[in-house]
Each structure stands twice: as structure tokens, then as C-alpha cells.
Amino acid sequence: TQLLEQSPQFLSIQEGENLTVYCNSSSVFSSLQWYRQEPGEGPVLLVTVVTGGEVKKLKRLTFQFGDARKDSSLHITAAQPGDTGLYLCAGPRGGGADGLTFGKGTHLIIQP
């Protein structure tokens, strides 16, 4: 199983600030996904990146897939309290195995 390392593990910033969280691996992934999870709920898919170097934007969120398809980043511009949550990256388990492998996630708190 391919491993995904996310950093930072915890991040607390003030409303209006910018931030970037990272998802890294020593393995090449055919695609990576970013999920957001809120307390008491399951992960909800935000975006899937499939091409090395790809950049996708979702309002104030910008997702980038590394050129070598081993890493990804999520940048949030002018963070809002509603962005608070657990952000998870995930990718195919690889090697013909089904299902997804997840990182441990970044716990993000945006203080008003």
C-alpha cells in the first residue's frame, strides 16, 4: 500500500489569512483526491487531480498535483471560519488493490 504523509497535522489561523497544506508520498499516484470531513460526518470529496502539474480551483481553494505525481497541495486564500475542518488527501491503494489509501489529515481551525 502506498503511503501518504500530510502536513501540518494541526493548523490554527485567523480569519482572512492564507494557508497551504501538503500531501506527500514517495510513490507515484495515478490520481489524488482531497476530502473534507466535519465532526460526525464522513469525508466529502472536494476535488480529484489526475495530471502531473494540474491545478484546480474551487472558489478560494486551489489544489495542485505535483509534476511527478507524488505530492499535492491545497491552498486556501482568505480563510473563513466555515473552512474549519479535517482535510484529507487520498489516492488509489495501487498494485491492483481496490479502495483508497488516506493520509492522517490536517486539522484546520479558522478563528474569527
Next chain:
Amino acid sequence: EAGVTQFPSHSVIEKGQTVTLRCDPISGHDNLYWYRRVMGKEIKFLLHFVKESKQDESGMPNNRFLAERTGGTYSTLKVQPAELEDSGVYFCASSQDLGDTQYFGPGTRLTVL
């Protein structure tokens, strides 16, 4: 359209007891996945059904875990007998086709005392 539902939302049992978790996928989704998150660790894959067939159960921790999906609709995951290390949040996800977006349920929080 109803999302993935899981029952119960919480379960507290004693070591050695049996617990059965249930997942109802989105209607029409042939693919059903079980995942588990143990405290401090990442969400880990347990197994994958395609309709009623187990496609991949390589993530099942041991033979105390039994998953079924009779009729290819809802699925159950039974833990018998439960051990302390089985505590965690068990997620179910479903997708229409292989490789499609997986939609996750809210999870069942299992605590084994």
C-alpha cells in the same frame, strides 16, 4: 436522493461481545467499501464488494471480522469477539462504477471497553 447511511451511529460494547454494523449504500451503487479509522491513525481500507461479491478483502484485520452483502444491497460488518483494539470509527462508502467517486456515510463509532 438519500446518501449512504450507517447504523448505529455509536456502539459501546465490552471486550468479548459481538457487534454488527450496518451500511445502506446509495441506491443503485454496485460498489460498497468498508474503511476504519483507529484513533491517531489514518482511515484504512477494509474490503470492497461488487454487488454481493467480495472483490477485495485484503484490508480485513483478522478472522474476527465478517462482512456480508446478501442480495447486493445493504452490507453488515460483524466483529466477533470484539477486542479493545477494534475501537474506532467504521466508515462505509459506495460508488456506482469502479473508479467513480466514493460517497461516504457518517460512520459508526465503536468503543470496546
